[in-house]
Amino acid sequence: MKKSIFLSIIFILSLISSNAQESSISEFDLYGCWVLEKKIRPSNHIVVYKSCEDVAHENVKFGSKISLLAFNESEHESTGPLACFTTFTEKGTWEFDENSRIASLYSGHEWLKEFKILDPDEYASWGSPEKFEKLKFKVISIENNQLTVEIIPKQNGKKPIEDSSE
Template structure:
C-alpha cells in the first residue's frame, strides 16, 4: 500500500513538473524594444557576451561598445566599427528561433553577420553565446 501511495505521489509530481513552463525560457518579445549595449568587462569567457539595457548607466569609459536594437517587425539596428576606428549605426533584419534559442542578424543585403545562442534575457541583461 505504501509503495502504491509513493508511486502515485511521485507520478503526480512528475506530471506537475512537466506541465510547468520553464522560468528561464527565452521569448522573442523579451529582446524587442531595448537597446542592448555590450558590457565586455563582464564577459565570463571569450564565447559568452554580456549586454546591458540602455537603462544601465555604470559603463566605464570605452572607445567602442557593440549595440543592438531589435524592433517588433524584425528590423534591427546595430553598431559597426569602421576600419578608421569610427563607428556608426546600420540597419538590418533579425530572426530568433525559440526552439533552438538561435538569434541571427543580417545586414541590409540579407547577409548573415552575427549568429548567437541566447543564453538568458532579463529586463536588464542579455547573455549571448557566440556560434
C-alpha cells in the same frame, strides 16, 4: 498508505520536471536595446547581454550595442573604417527562429541595393548578396533583463553544415 505516499512523490516530481523544462522564447522577448559590459569576460562563445538601461555608459563594451526592433529592423554600433574608436549606428535587419532559438543580424542591405544599381557586373561577381551577416547567436535564456547567448562564429564564405541529428 504506501500507495498514497508513492503517488504523492510521483505527483511532486512531475510538477518539478514540468517547471524545469525550457520555457519558449519568442521574437517579442528579444525586442529592445542590449549591450555587453566591459569587465565581464565571455567564455567559450557564451556572452551575457544586458538591457541598455541597466548598464552605465562608461561600463559598456565598445561597439557592443545592438537594438532588436519590430518588423525585423535592427540597429547596431559599427566602427568607422578610417577613424579609430569612433562608432556610428548602422541600420540592418534581423531574424529569429523560435524552434532553433537562433537570431541572425544583418547589415548592408541598403548599401548593396545601391551597389547593385551602380555596378551590376561587380555586384554579380560577389555572388549577388542581399545582406551581410553581422552577428549570429543562439539564445540560451532571458532572465532579469539579461540575454544569455552562444555566439555562432561566421562561416567566412562557407555554407553552414546542416545538423542531421534533428
